[in-house]
Amino acid sequence: MKCLCYATIICTKSDFGISSKILFKLKKNVHVWGNFMEKVHLIAFNVPYPADYGGVIDIFYKLKALKNAGVEVILHCFEYGRERSEVLNDYCSKVYYYARRSGSSYLIDTYPYIVSTRVSSELTTHLKKDNHPVLFEGLHTTACINDILSPQRKLVVRTHNVEHDYYRGLMEAENNLPRKLFFYSEAVKLKRYEKILSKTTGIAAISHADYIYFNEKFNNVNYVPAFHPNNKVDILIGHGEYALFHGNLSVPENQRAALHLIENVFKKLDYPFIIAGKQPGNEIYKAACINNHIKVVADPDEKEMNTLIRHAQMNILMTFQATGIKLKLLASLFGGRHCIVNPTIVDNTGLASLCQVAHNDAEFISLVEQNAKIDFVEDAVQKRIDLLENEMSNVKNAEKLLKMLF
Known part of the structure; x- marks a missing residue:
């Protein structure tokens, strides 16, 4: 050997x-x-490249970390709305694709829609060919657990959220009645379905808050922070000229946060404010266009987004949902200057000490005004290095995950 x-x-x-x-x-x-190379099956709820939103960012950089750790990954992807990617072959020994189903019949299934539309007999057949450990990405991919149970096999679920809480939050943020009812139904089904996790050998929670929740209900729960593209802290010291809010703007929660910041914070300031992200809706454009100092950047690629984060004077982060961890928070802390956040986005993350926390709109306004005049200095960079390059290291978190799988 x-x-x-x-x-x-x-x-x-x-x-x-x-x-x-x-x-x-x-x-x-x-x-x-x-x-002697260890092998693991990883089941992804979507094609994890390009890594351009939270869930697939965690999956893609996990693949890279496992590859660097000497593990052979057999990747299984459910595809919908994203093309197959040759890039994944660089990190996986095999890549299988399965069509995600759709249709109204799945809305009345006893399984949650995100689970029932990812049932695949072909996937189950592939998994039964060997006894390698399986890493399920989210509850979404766990429909086959009962079919592949074995005393000799490790089955680990990477939880990306407390899903029923996440869908309840989507329901509260949604104004369209049919979608609101769908999110409500999904939240109820997900809470009932969650007991499937008791049949696994481990749960890898993505945040402290999720760890606390799952650890009270299930055995063998570990906190494994999100995998991300940042190997080291790389921040421009000095001064920028604008504030930035970024995220997937097609998600109701992010739409709500962006609109709230426009109407209740930046409309009352004359400081330049950029909102950047995927698929901004008409409501965001309409709110922004009546304010000359507010700009929308639609669908930036990874390079453009990183440039926006690095050159901003401050990154503004807001969420109304406490589940999971917001990868935009990590992106802002690894690469951006001042970070002004609301409490929900940093609660139970261990990262609040690196941010300035605004508890209401008046505090957001005050912190924007203060930080507009303050250079970002070396001492602040070093503080982030000391925490992030230890607690949020992909290498160290791959080690945690592999101890669960082997």
């Missing part, structure tokens, strides 16, 4: 083969050669 010195390998004989467990003292690059 050959291996680089970055990893310690413990092997035990099993018939003719060797079952190896990799105890990772992970460095930047770890590779295991020969027939």
Whole structure:
């Protein structure tokens, strides 16, 4: 057996083969050669490239971290609205695609819609061909758990939210009555369906708050922070000329936050404010266009978004939902200057000390006015390095995940 010195390998004989467990003292690059590489199935709720919104960002950079750790990933993707990607072949030994179903018949299924539309006999057949561990991305992908249960097999679910809370929040943010009713129905079904997690060997919660929730209900719950594109803190010191709010603007929660900031904060200021993200709706354009200092940047690519974050004087972050972790918070802290946030976005994240927290609109206005005049300095950069490059390290979090899988 050959291996680089970055990893310690413990092997035990099993018939003719060797079952190896990799105890990772992970460095930047770890590779295991020969027939001893561990394999894992990863089931993604969508095609995780391009990595351009929260859920798929976590999945894509998890794939990269597992590859660097010497693990062979067999990727299974449900596809809808996103093209297949050759890029995924660089990080996975095999990539399988399955069509996500749709239609009104799934709305009356006893399973939640996000689960019933991802039922695939083909996926189950593939998983039954071996006994490798399975990492399920979200409750969305767990329909086949009962079909592949085995005392010898590790089944770990990466929870991206407390899903019924997330859908309840979507319901509260939605004005369209049919969609509001759908979100309500989905929240009820998801709460009932959640007990499927008791059949797994582990839950990898994406946030402190989610860890607390799941740990009270299930066994073998671990906090594994979000995987993300940032290997190190890289911030421009000095001064910028605008405030930035960014996110997926097709999501009702983000629409609500953007509109709230326009109407209740930046409409009362004359400081330049940019709203950037995917698919901004007419309501956002309408609210922004009557204010000359407010600009909307629609559908920026990754490079443009990173440039906007880096050059902003301040990143403004607001959410009305406490579930999961907002990857835009990590992007802002790793690459942006001052971060002004509401409490909900940093509660139970361990990251509040790196932000300035506004508890109401008046405090947002005051903090924008104050920070417009303050340079971002080296000491503030170092404070972020000390926390983020330790707690939010992809390498260290891959180690946590692999201890659950092997």
